[in-house]
Amino acid sequence: MRVLLIAALVGLAGTAAATTPAQRSLFLDTLAAAEQGRLDEKPAARRQLENYPLQDYLTAADLSYRLRTDASAALDRRIDAFVTAHPDLPPARALRGRWLASLTRRERWDTLLAAVDTDADGTANRCRAVHARIARGGEPATEALELWRVGHSQPDACDPVFAWLEDSGRLSADEILLRARLALLEGHFGLVRYLGRKLPEDRAARTDRWLDVAQNPERLASAGPLDTDVAVYVFKRLALRDLNAATDLYPPLVERLNPDAAQQYEMKRYLALLYAQNHESEALAWFARLDHARMDAHELGWEIRAAIYQQRWPLVIEAIHDLPPELADEEEWRYWQARALAETGDDEAARARYQALARERSYHGYLAADALGLDYSLNERPLAPDTDALARLRAQPALARAEELRALGMDHQAGREWNVLVDQLDGAALGQAARVAHDWGWHIRAITTLAKADYWDDLDIRYPTPFRDTVTDAADRASIDPAYAYAIIRTESLFQPAVRSPAGAIGLMQLMPGTARLVARQNDEPTPSTTALTEPATNARLGTRYLRDMLDRWQGNLALATASYNAGPNRITRWLPEEPMDPAIWIANIPYTETRKYVQRTMSHMSVFQQRLSESIVPLAERLDPIRPRYADDDAAGES
Numbered sequence: 001m002r003v004l005l006i007a008a009l010v011g012l013a014g015t016a017a018a019t020t021p022a023q024r025s026l027f028l029d030t031l032a033a034a035e036q037g038r039l040d041e042k043p044a045a046r047r048q049l050e051n052y053p054l055q056d057y058l059t060a061a062d063l064s065y066r067l068r069t070d071a072s073a074a075l076d077r078r079i080d081a082f083v084t085a086h087p088d089l090p091p092a093r094a095l096r097g098r099w100l101a102s103l104t105r106r107e108r109w110d111t112l113l114a115a116v117d118t119d120a121d122g123t124a125n126r127c128r129a130v131h132a133r134i135a136r137g138g139e140p141a142t143e144a145l146e147l148w149r150v151g152h153s154q155p156d157a158c159d160p161v162f163a164w165l166e167d168s169g170r171l172s173a174d175e176i177l178l179r180a181r182l183a184l185l186e187g188h189f190g191l192v193r194y195l196g197r198k199l200p201e202d203r204a205a206r207t208d209r210w211l212d213v214a215q216n217p218e219r220l221a222s223a224g225p226l227d228t229d230v231a232v233y234v235f236k237r238l239a240l241r242d243l244n245a246a247t248d249l250y251p252p253l254v255e256r257l258n259p260d261a262a263q264q265y266e267m268k269r270y271l272a273l274l275y276a277q278n279h280e281s282e283a284l285a286w287f288a289r290l291d292h293a294r295m296d297a298h299e300l301g302w303e304i305r306a307a308i309y310q311q312r313w314p315l316v317i318e319a320i321h322d323l324p325p326e327l328a329d330e331e332e333w334r335y336w337q338a339r340a341l342a343e344t345g346d347d348e349a350a351r352a353r354y355q356a357l358a359r360e361r362s363y364h365g366y367l368a369a370d371a372l373g374l375d376y377s378l379n380e381r382p383l384a385p386d387t388d389a390l391a392r393l394r395a396q397p398a399l400a401r402a403e404e405l406r407a408l409g410m411d412h413q414a415g416r417e418w419n420v421l422v423d424q425l426d427g428a429a430l431g432q433a434a435r436v437a438h439d440w441g442w443h444i445r446a447i448t449t450l451a452k453a454d455y456w457d458d459l460d461i462r463y464p465t466p467f468r469d470t471v472t473d474a475a476d477r478a479s480i481d482p483a484y485a486y487a488i489i490r491t492e493s494l495f496q497p498a499v500r501s502p503a504g505a506i507g508l509m510q511l512m513p514g515t516a517r518l519v520a521r522q523n524d525e526p527t528p529s530t531t532a533l534t535e536p537a538t539n540a541r542l543g544t545r546y547l548r549d550m551l552d553r554w555q556g557n558l559a560l561a562t563a564s565y566n567a568g569p570n571r572i573t574r575w576l577p578e579e580p581m582d583p584a585i586w587i588a589n590i591p592y593t594e595t596r597k598y599v600q601r602t603m604s605h606m607s608v609f610q611q612r613l614s615e616s617i618v619p620l621a622e623r624l625d626p627i628r629p630r631y632a633d634d635d636a637a638g639e640s
Contacts, residue, residue: 019052024408027052034061037069053400060091064098071102076111088398088424090416097125104128104157109135123147127158134164141170148175151182153191173203180207184214185233217241221249232263236270243274247282265294273299276306277591279577284310297327308336309589316340331357335364336588342371361456363604363620367584370621376607381457383435383450389428393436396421406440411498418445427453434461441466444494463608466495467508467536472613474537478544480551483609484558485509485544487602488565490609498534506533509543516542519549555632557625559583559599563590566598576629583624 030045039046039062049055063079079099086092100121103112109132116129127147133140144161147154148171154162165171176198183191189211196207210230213223217238220231235253239246250271254264272286283306290299300323307315320328320337327333338353350371357368361379369376393399398421405414418437425433430453438446438461446461456462465471465486475482492510493499505512511519516528519542532538547561553569554560564572577586590596603620610617 019404023052027054030058031061034058035065037065053404056086056089057091060095064095067099067102071106076108080115088420090413090420100125100128104131107135124155124157127155127161131160149179151186152188173199177203177206181227181230184210184230228257228259228263231257232259232266235267239270239274243278247271265291269299273302276302279309279589281310300327304336305589308585313340313343331360331362331364335367338368363600366604366607366620370619376617378459378608378611379457380459382460383431383455383458386428386432389432392429393425393432396424406442422449422452431455444496447494459608463612464495465612470537471540474540474544478548480544480548483606483613483615486609487605488547490605491598491602497536506530507539508536509539511539511543515546519546559587559624562599562602563595567592567595577627578629581627583627586627
């Protein structure tokens with residue numbers, strides 16, 4: 001079947017296969033000319049590229065240059081026609097955004113209003129449209145005030161709208177105070193200060209009082225009159241700093257402020273969650289005080305986790321039994337229900353639930369299989385070929401454009417085209433698109449597209465092993481299981497060598513530059529540049545060595561090392577239990593949702609990669625050691 005699918009896809013790749021290196025070189029030269037306003041000098045090149053998949057990129061580049069240098073009504077008509085004819089072309093979308101900004105600067109109000117879609121174009125363009133209506137003599141006060149009444153800074157395009165509100169007397173002290181309160185509740189203290197300066201002195205004193213107590217929440221007990229919603233916000237900030245102080249303050253604060261039921265719930269909810277995430281015994285008592293009809297999935301989950309942490313198994317059974325059906329059916333709660341039944345001696349009911357869950361390829365499915373001593377169910381089922389879906393996929397121009405951009409090394413632009421493509425495909429075509437991306441070696445797009453198709457069982461696509469020699473060699477040198485290295489890589493970067501996170505992490509194993517420099521120095525290696533960290537060999541070598549450091553830090557404990565790789569070892573030290581603990585219980589109670597899911601995903605991925613690398617699958621029950629209260633590095637730190 002796999003051979004048939006590959007054969008079917010050979011015809012699909014026709015566009016890029018038919019494109020010659022000479023055409024690509026000609027396109028890049030012509031694109032550079034268009035970006036410099038010299039496209040008119042290239043009539044022969046344009047004729048040769050007439051059927052090239054990226055020909056419209058040339059027009060977009062030319063129009064962008066002219067918009068910067070010689071905007072006019074005639075050019076506006078050309079741009080309008082181009083972006084209307086190519087609504088899904090990424091450079092046309094980018095051009096449209098710049099054009100709307102240019103229309104505003106040039107006060108082309110009628111053209112702007114005809115072009116803006118206020119429901120889809122974002123806040124900046126909503127502001128431009130309101131600005132245009134004001135400039136044409138309108139008084140769109142309702143729309144302008146809607147833009148004003150938010151608790152965060154708005155785009156610069158909104159400044160003329162807000163100036164009009166102020167000049168026309170519509171920004172009363174009450175309006176300014178309203179926005180200041182919203183900003184405070186969203187934590188934007190700088191905006192609160194800015195707005196306070198617009199108020200009369202007596203009203204500004206109110207925002208000063210809000211800021212003082214918000215930045216010094218320990219003063220809440222003795223603070224003067226406060227709006228109740230502000231007091232609730234400050235109470236939550238106090239709880240983050242000093243949970244016990246907030247708990248002691250709760251009764252007198254409620255008596256003093258008389259908050260409504262929703263506000264009281266929010267205060268109690270916050271205390272319950274913090275006690276649970278701090279692994280304190282008071283958590284269950286606070287959850288018991290909540291109105292369970294108000295509780296969402298996050299709160300219900302932490303109530304169960306608190307009971308698991310304290311090994312109050314009857315409470316675990318009761319809480320899971322009371323979950324809404326859609327939550328109770330989640331694998332996490334199915335496992336813990338079975339576990340709680342087993343812990344309370346109901347082996348028959350536990351076995352039935354374990355058996356059903358053990359059929360699934362997942363972290364909790366593997367835990368269930370371990371409980372029964374069963375092999376893991378990987379459930380591999382390769383995606384079947386579908387010639388009709390392939391034909392629908394091939395009919396999409398975005399596919400040819402994405403493939404050509406990949407061939408040109410323009411992966412960022414190719415990704416934009418792929419996003420356009422997948423938004424236009426049905427489920428069957430999405431599956432075939434995932435296979436195409438996999439065959440291109442574009443693994444992030446293959447994996448995410450297959451997920452969008454809601455198809456989970458093609459392990460060839462979902463668990464590829466690119467850079468195999470590089471990764472296995474680095475893992476072997478660091479004395480870690482290559483399957484573990486691949487599990488980290490998949491979880492961190494989805495196999496993207498050059499990806500950079502918003503926090504600055506780089507490459508396959510998402511190394512922070514400072515961490516990479518430290519590891520290199522410890523191993524007597526040259527300091528790596530950020531560019532070097534995008535090279536798979538450098539990134540895998542330093543990443544696996546850092547992973548080895550984390551394993552050594554925690555004396556080989558895989559759960560702690562994995563959590564440390566995500567959240568840092570200092571946080572993990574704060575999360576250690578007071579007594580030795582079952583690793584599954586500890587993992588379930590990792591306070592950070594991201595880190596908890598990271599550890600679970602990595603352990604699940606590792607099982608699949610052990611099979612993919614022809615290793616023996618080591619059960620989680622053998623792979624995960626108990627979590628101890630202290631480790632050697634903690635003792636050393638305490639003595640220093």
